[in-house]
Amino acid sequence: MSDWPQGYGLHVLQEVDSTLNEAARIASSAQGPVWIMAHNQTAARGRRGRAWANPQGNLAATLLMRPQGNPEQAALRSFVAALALFDACVAVTGRASGFSLKWPNDVLLNGGKLAGILLESTGQANQVTHLAIGIGVNLSQAPGADKVEPDALRPVSLLSETGTNVTPEDFLSELAVAYAKYETQFSIYGFEPIRAAWLSRAARLGEVISARTTASETVGTFETVDAGGNLVLNTARGRVSIPAADVYF
Template identity: 40%
Template sequence: MGGFETVSSTNAVALDFARKGDPGNLWIVGQRQTGGRGRRGRPWVSEPGNLYASLLLIDPADPVRLAQLPLVAALALADAVDRMCGTHRLVRLKWPNDLLVDGAKISGILLEAAVLADGRRAVACGFGLNLSHHPELPDYAAADLAGLGYRVTAESGFAALAESVSLQLDRWRNEPFSGILADWISRATGIGNPIRVRLSQDELHGTFVGLDEEGRLLLRGEDGSMTTISAGDVFF
């Protein structure tokens, strides 16, 4: 594990290690990030007191399976929250990898991949968990574990995260994805309800039907047509 007081972003540091030849399975943990990022390059507030950690993976699976990783990561973090808080199913999941408590977002997960000079594929799985404070977000309600009544240190939070990620990655590598998908769906919020999905160039409206066998969102339009969505921001 690499621990840093201040980093640009734990994902960026992890990918730098990959480019220098690191074999992977390396955790990068920062007390503070100066350039933390969310999806679509949005800034992620990263002041001390919360958990910021990235796991570097090298060639973790066949490239066609990498689209499953966001759901694996979200399930691992949800299980980790229960471990660190002593709770049972405290967290609900919003597709693809947001963690909600009473409808408020408590985390950010960002996966970034790069093909290295020697042809290996590096994947940085970045986790940000609101332990002691939370940002004010324009599109979502946000919360932190301390404000919800759970006092968790970054050290104990990371230990729980590392254990949960290891267990879920083992499942993903060695068992059918259907088991992880079923566990994710059992924590899901919004299935059967109207949603809108913001894509990079468009916004779709319809009913959240569920997920397909690869974890992609199924959206039924008002005309009954079905759209399969691989990436997007969901709003209820």
């Protein structure tokens, strides 16, 4: 097991409504970045308020931190977290094959959804005061197909796809170390090295994908992610930059 990164706290709870909710409750008293992990969540949530299934033995954790900068800069930490998840998966399985990153915030394994990331922040005067990075990883069990929306990727677990049996605590240890490394890189060198590393692990780069919002759908070739973290598609009407959407392929 890796050593816990210096300067990061750890709170482990047996049960909580949501680690994101717990982060909001302790934000005013937190002295530095802290990981919050729960063995059971009773009201877990994903993007756009969707329910997040969290079977026993999976990882449910949130990193609470006080970043420097505006909301746009804070949002780029979804890419930092994705890289850390990728590295943690490689560390516990001893293999990199099969893992990829799906814009904006999923980790895939053998084409199925293994993990998701959700960012929530508070702030004032265009400055983020607190950032919570919620992370869920299907370590031992994948939710059933009835727990995901139509057209979504099939959920998979680390255990079923690789045979690796790892506890949430041990996985979080690897994740925390990897995150601290990339956070330091991001703080010193900015987004560009993070962007390049993310693109080297990106799913369906150079292929035709669909980006959907509640109002529209854009289909095009996944060309890149730009300096602002936006998805760039090459479409029939030219290059289109998309700041937020759900991606399907």
